């Protein structure tokens with residue numbers, strides 16, 4: 056019979072036993088509730104070994120590829136190594152570069168002490184000496200030499216203020232993660248993709264787009280980046296360059312305040328999107344940034360026909376609201 060390795064302890068499964076039952080029988084306090092594969096509270100992650108498809112039914116593609124499964128309906132056919140959800144890697148990292156991308160946004164390049172395995176669009180938690188911790192989305196690709204973050208200055212913000220005003224190249228931080236399910240999963244290469252975000256919501260989207268392109272995604276990719284005014288847009292030239300290079304990529308910058316012109320749309324980003332694409336059934340969507348906007352867009356895209364399992368979102372919820 057197969058066995059499971061859970062936090063360094065090896066448990067052999069009995070005939071027809073689920074992973075959850077084997078853990079409980081061996082005294083592991085594994086979270087669970089319905090024991091029928093529907094509530095999701097027994098979610099675990101396999102770091103090696105393959106999980107039966109039945110144990111991943113109903114999970115998003117992005118969760119499946121990371122090895123997440125429901126332990127209460129998992130009867131594996133081979134040995135599995137498991138990790139509890141949220142048991143992240145913590146690495147030391149050195150600040151390699153700090154560049155202003157706009158008056159409000161600094162690009163931080165971090166060199167981790169060891170390679171960090173991540174998918175572009177996921178996020179890491181950056182910790183400073185003293186324990187201050189904030190999450191930032193990853194804009195870089197795994198084969199790039201540094202981890203790229205885009206950090207917007209928040210007035211009175213402890214972490215963002217430090218990165219903008221005091222942090223120096225060569226200084227050390229720690230990085231915890233990666234986390235999040237907002238990333239490109241290869242497959243369905245002809246599916247249209249819509250990406251939308253405001254401010255530094257662009258960071259994960261920039262990673263996701265380049266990841267989709269390097270996986271040879273063939274379907275149309277539409278990026279909408281919103282800001283209050285033109286000065287809040289950034290990476291404009293780089294995104295136009297990418298769109299020029301890949302004709303199936305369209306980049307629409309949008310501002311809330313300003314006059315209509317050929318190169319920038321004016322209006323709330325949800326209205327700009329739905330004016331162009333009122334019907335979105337069969338599409339995949341990625342939404343990042345301001346929590347209110349992310350929630351509004353989620354509803355709007357769903358009401359326009361996008362399936363909820365195809366909507367991947369990361370709301371940048373301020374730390375005070377999460378703790």
Ligand SMILES: Cc1cc2nc3c(=O)[nH]c(=O)nc-3n(C[C@H](O)[C@H](O)[C@H](O)COP(=O)(O)OP(=O)(O)OC[C@H]3O[C@@H](n4cnc5c(N)ncnc54)[C@H](O)[C@@H]3O)c2cc1C
Pocket residue numbers: 178189190191192193204205206207208209210211212213214215216255256258259369370371372373374375
């Ligand atoms: C999953 C995730 C990914 C994220 N990715 C990014 C990213 O890629 N880039 C990025 O810049 N940020 C990102 N954030 C937000 C980031 O984690 C911090 O919340 C942000 O940098 C503010 O931290 P701070 O320490 O500077 O401000 P704090 O010291 O925490 O806050 C100072 C004051 O500002 C308020 N405040 C905090 N954030 C905002 C806001 N957005 N708007 C208005 N008031 C605010 C607080 O309530 C508080 O009163 C992400 C958040 C999450 C949860």
